[in-house]
Amino acid sequence: MAEASRTFHATLFSLPTFSPRFHFKLSYSHSHPSLHLKRARSVQRSISETKTMSLNTTLPWGCDIDSLENAEALQNWLSDSGLPPQKVGINKVEMGKRGLVALKKINRGEKILFVPPSLLISSDSDWSSPVAGHVLKQQNVADLPLLATYLISEANLQKSSRWSNYISSLPREPYSLLHWTRSELDRYLKASQIRLRAIERIADITGTFDDLRRRIFSKHPHLFPKEVFNLVTFRWSFGILLSRLVYLYSMDGKVALVPWADMLNHSCEVETYLNYDKSSQAVVFTTDRAYQPGEQVFISYGKKSNAELLLSYGFVPKQGTNLNDSVELPLSLKISDKCYKQKLKALMKHGLSASQCYPIQISGWPLELMAYAYLTVSPPSMSKQFEEMAAMASNESIIRKDLRYPEIEEKAVQFILDSCESSISKYSKFLKKLKRRLRDMRSGELRA
Numbered sequence: 001m002a003e004a005s006r007t008f009h010a011t012l013f014s015l016p017t018f019s020p021r022f023h024f025k026l027s028y029s030h031s032h033p034s035l036h037l038k039r040a041r042s043v044q045r046s047i048s049e050t051k052t053m054s055l056n057t058t059l060p061w062g063c064d065i066d067s068l069e070n071a072e073a074l075q076n077w078l079s080d081s082g083l084p085p086q087k088v089g090i091n092k093v094e095m096g097k098r099g100l101v102a103l104k105k106i107n108r109g110e111k112i113l114f115v116p117p118s119l120l121i122s123s124d125s126d127w128s129s130p131v132a133g134h135v136l137k138q139q140n141v142a143d144l145p146l147l148a149t150y151l152i153s154e155a156n157l158q159k160s161s162r163w164s165n166y167i168s169s170l171p172r173e174p175y176s177l178l179h180w181t182r183s184e185l186d187r188y189l190k191a192s193q194i195r196l197r198a199i200e201r202i203a204d205i206t207g208t209f210d211d212l213r214r215r216i217f218s219k220h221p222h223l224f225p226k227e228v229f230n231l232v233t234f235r236w237s238f239g240i241l242l243s244r245l246v247y248l249y250s251m252d253g254k255v256a257l258v259p260w261a262d263m264l265n266h267s268c269e270v271e272t273y274l275n276y277d278k279s280s281q282a283v284v285f286t287t288d289r290a291y292q293p294g295e296q297v298f299i300s301y302g303k304k305s306n307a308e309l310l311l312s313y314g315f316v317p318k319q320g321t322n323l324n325d326s327v328e329l330p331l332s333l334k335i336s337d338k339c340y341k342q343k344l345k346a347l348m349k350h351g352l353s354a355s356q357c358y359p360i361q362i363s364g365w366p367l368e369l370m371a372y373a374y375l376t377v378s379p380p381s382m383s384k385q386f387e388e389m390a391a392m393a394s395n396e397s398i399i400r401k402d403l404r405y406p407e408i409e410e411k412a413v414q415f416i417l418d419s420c421e422s423s424i425s426k427y428s429k430f431l432k433k434l435k436r437r438l439r440d441m442r443s444g445e446l447r448a
């Protein structure tokens, strides 16, 4: 096990998949020469320098998803490899640039796609370089880093990999915060709570790569040359995995890349997910609406907030379209409160602290947030209730769920409102600053 570095095996990592909710526990334990990297277009958005490959490097695999480059070859290869005739085809689309579009009328409740298991890429897929796969498995490398290494190994083999057509159709630069520089994260996510999560995620990937390099790659340089297995290629493969992996509930929770199905874009308005269908022995999804020829077909990547979608998939839905959007509202005990110490003690007993964040949605806020607000505004005369309020705020409470204190309800709601206004004012200051910056740029005073 690696020492101090951050690695994925140490983390309970919330893996975005095309499924409602899935947490990927990397328990840890967690290949090929001849890469000639063209130093052409710049992979500008990288967080730190890597010693092995310049970040001003274009990967020699993948494609530009602004075009339909390699899409036809992918479709031909998929049908030769057992994908049945489809009611959808790849095309340029408004939402997601490239996506699957109905070729024929599709009914509501119809199963489509039917991707056979032989086309899935998972941690037990065969390696074109079996020795490299064997070395990683011997070292008990966890599934996600194993898959990341697998993808690079197969990508580097180019035409000699069985996945060559698939890899050629993957984005060369997946939209992902993993490719943002630290100063971009600081600047554009200044007012957002995902800034820290993005920084942590990048640190996790760097730590995971460092761990693999130290424990495995450096000991087998003929199998894992550093020109191929480096931070640049790992960022690419993690970017691909995080935005495309599918959690297959009815395949015992297998996590896999599902070529073809991973061309589906997300819509906040649909509620259908990919899954393995035992009766048809294939990955399918059941439409929750009808589609006319030419219409883009969507699935749901899960009920995620805009921030979560940006973090994992690199996009934000159109304003007001995501009913699952939520923002984290920070609440704090008032230091001037006469009962500050007593309240803090009650909170700490339930694993909480003097400052907590709770999600708020358009549809409302959780009971825990209300309980925290009650505790914050409650006067000394209610000290006997501090304990039950703290328990409720922590979600550990077995006390009645309809906890209400009518005498302080108005104060509690006012406290929530004040906290919202204080958070929003940070955003508006940030927005004002951005607008000023944009104005300066337009007037030519500042050049990006």
Ligand SMILES: C[S@@+](CC[C@H](N)C(=O)[O-])C[C@H]1O[C@@H](n2cnc3c(N)ncnc32)[C@H](O)[C@@H]1O
Pocket: 065, 095, 096, 097, 098, 099, 170, 171, 175, 243, 244, 262, 263, 264, 265, 266, 267, 312, 313, 314, 315, 316, 317
């Ligand atoms: C699983 S892939 C979907 C296929 C992808 N459009 C492609 O051409 O490879 C996920 C990526 O598609 C894009 N995407 C998916 N849904 C989107 C949407 N509603 N709006 C914008 N981009 C979307 C994002 O770049 C995301 O990282």
